[in-house]
Amino acid sequence: MTLLAQAAGYTDHELWWERQIEQRHNVVDLFAGILEAMTALRADARPPKEEEAQREAYMRQTIRAAQKEQFQRIAIVCGAWHAPVLTDPGPAKEDEETLKGLLQVKTTATWIPWTYSRLSSRSGYGAGMDAPGWYAHLWSARDQLTTRWVTRAAHLLREQGLDASSASVIEAVRLTDTLAAMRDLTQPGLAEHNEAILTVLCHGDMAPMQLIREQLEIGDKMGDVPGEAPTVPLQRDLENWQQRLRLKPSIEKTKLELDLRKENDRARSQLLHRLQLLSLPWGKQVAVRGKSGTFHEHWQLQWKVSFAVAIIEANVWGNTIASAATSYVIDAARKSKELPELTELLQHVILADLPDAIDQLLSILQERAAISTDVRHLMDALPPLARVARYSDVRQTRAERILPIIDGLFERSLIGLPGACFALDDDAAQAMLNSIDHVQDSVQLLDRPDQRQEWLQCLRSLAGHDNIHGLIRGRSCRLLLDQQALGEEEMRDLIQLALSPAVPVTQAAAWIEGVVRGSGLLLLHQDQLWHALDQWLSALNADTFIQLLPILRRAFANFQGPERRQMGEKVQQLHRSPQAATAHGTRHGEVEIDQEHAAHVLPILAQLLGVKNGN
Incomplete structure (x- = not known):
């Protein structure tokens, strides 16, 4: 052409x-x-x-x-x-x-309901056209071609809450015809219509034009196939699994609770995860709180009509759910360049129980991990692997090959982390903070003493280094506090280092933002930290305090209302006189006890502990 x-x-x-x-x-x-x-x-x-x-x-x-x-x-x-x-x-x-001599392979054919988007060249269809919706308009609206097209564009813009008046439509039609006459065309083409719509209806803004491109030029119409048309092998395999596992597709939203220790429930989970890998989200996993979350899954199921087309499309990857998901995952892994993407993909593959894909992914992951030099990528890759290793026994998957990869990524992360934390601006420090939290999550999940000790030592190095961004030093200090890895004297030294007059106030405020990040309840019991923060804030002049106020507000913004109220009460207690504190039954380091309420709790507590009340 x-x-x-x-x-x-x-x-x-x-x-x-x-x-x-x-x-x-x-x-x-x-x-x-x-x-x-x-x-x-x-x-x-x-x-x-x-x-x-x-x-x-x-x-x-x-x-x-x-x-x-x-x-x-x-x-x-x-x-x-x-x-x-x-x-x-x-x-x-x-x-x-x-x-002559060609191999004969038994095949099954079916019809696929084509849509305008699949007929477009953008879908990858080699013989596709650029604007099937526009070409359909040419055949269906030969009379008043321009008027109808511009009117459709105006209706689309109005549906999105954008202004498109009748006067603008008339002006756009006139401009389209004028452009065609200037270019010596017998009738306006798509280019003339687009230029007029962009100028008059969209006021030069390309964002609404993208909407017109998607909804009008390409379109979303879908054809029909005969009811007696044969189904593709992937569809038949899915129907067999649905019947075997007693999972009936329904357009209504239904809840499904699975116990992964049961064979049938584990098979259901694997099927739903495999379908997700094939971009068939029949089930959406719902977060589970509590200890039961380690071997329970909660799903919300809803079958959509569009899945019929998606299954036909996915058949290019294989004739069964397992083989199609395996082929798709291997192809995606080979195209992926980032370690976090690969480890996240590995987690989904293990949940879907695809042994062949697991072997391929582990090989690719080892190759990429060996040549990766980005410390943050190494750190961000750890949590999915840790979750796989932590829950492998419950899902009856093997984690022996995963632990060596975790160890390698962890050691390289610890070696490169201190150097990667130097000379970071605020945005880079925030990104590094997220990566540090990923390592912390991984260490807590695996709960290996040797790994925990190495991590705590690395956090001490970060917390005590004055050339590292305050946000990172503060977060490292907070992680050490939460794990009870800091003594009082060590904590006092870190506070003095972070909030000394020689430290720029912006870095001190960043340290505060890092140290308060996390659980508000745990923070409330750090009296030494609260006294240090109070003294530092009290020493600031009015102009500096106003300058730092947005940072400090941001630091406490993520806490819930009750937590912030308790923090306010905590600060009030810091400023009470010893006499007032004594009058309220409270001294420094003590918690005020309501004797009347305690009297109601003591009998129940004694029964739980197996002792007599009053002992």
């Missing part, structure tokens, strides 16, 4: 196709003209490759079979390139030689 467009003086083959084919009102001898053009192109072309020659030989054999059945009018649906060699099939002997 590109060669024909160039021969006609066009630089854009889509524009040539629109004007010569789609906009043509007189279609007499159109197919004859296309056949003549293709014949001329093939005359100087190279001989077809072996696979293409086999395809065309089989096409001719099919035509001969139809002629043998005495059909008089035979319609051939094919690419125009093949037309010259199909009009006269000729003797069958040469084609039989071409097809």
Whole structure:
């Protein structure tokens, strides 16, 4: 098509196709003209490759079979390139030689409901068109072509809450016709319509034009297939699994609770995870709180009509759910360049129980981990692997090959982390903070004493280094506090280092933001920290305090309302006089006890502990 467009003086083959084919009102001898053009192109072309020659030989054999059945009018649906060699099939002997020796494979065919989006070249369809929705409009609205198209665009914009008045529609139609006249066109094309709509209706903004591109130029219409059409193998395999596992698809939202210690429930979980890998989200996993979350899964199921098309599309990866998911995952892993993506994918694959994909992913992961130099990527890759290793026994999957990878990533992360924390700006420090939290989550999940000690030592190094961003030093200090890894004297030294007058106030505020990040309840019991913060804030002058106020507000913004109220009460207690504190029954470091309420609790507590009340 590109060669024909160039021969006609066009630089854009889509524009040539629109004007010569789609906009043509007189279609007499159109197919004859296309056949003549293709014949001329093939005359100087190279001989077809072996696979293409086999395809065309089989096409001719099919035509001969139809002629043998005495059909008089035979319609051939094919690419125009093949037309010259199909009009006269000729003797069958040469084609039989071409097809001789090919392996015969039993296949099953089905119809797929095509949509405008699949007909577009953007979908990857080699013979696709750029704007199927526009071409359909050309055939359905030959009268008042411009008026109807611009009106549809205006309706679409109004549905999205954008302004598109009738006066603007009239002006856009006039501009479209004017552009066509200036370019000496018999009627406006898609380019003229787009320019007018962009100028008048969208006011030069490309964002609404993207909406028009998606909804109008391409469109979302879907065709129908006969009810008696055979199903693809993947569909039959899914139906067999649904019947075997007693999972009936329904358009209504239903809840499903699975106990992974039971074989049938574990198989259900694996099926739902495999479908998710194939972009068939029949089930959406719901977070589970509490200890039961280690061996329980809660799902919300809802079958959608569009899944019928998605299953047909996914059949290119395999004829069963397991084989299709395996092929898809391996292909995605080979294309992935980032370690966190690979480890996240590995986690999903293990949940889906795809042994072949696991082996391939582990090999790819080892190769990428060995050459990766990005410390944050190494750190971000740890949590999915830790979850896999932690819950492997429950799901009856093997984790022996995963633990060495975790150890390698962990050691390299600890070696590179201190150096990666130098000279970071605020945004980079925030990103590094997230990676540090990922390592912390991994260490807590695996709960290995040797790994925990190494991590605590690394956190001490970060917390006590004055050349590291305050946000990271504060977060490291807080992680040490939460794990009770800091003594009072060590904590006092870190506070003095972070909040000393020599430290820039912005870095001190960043340290506070890092140290208060986390559980508010645990923070409330750090009296030494609260006294240090109070003294530091009290020493600030008014201008500096106003400057730092947004940072401090942001530091406490993530806490819940009751937690912030308790923190306010905590600060009030810091400023009470010893006499007032004594009057309220409270001294420094003590907690005020309501004796009346305690009297109601003590009998129950004594019964739980197995002792007599009053002992």
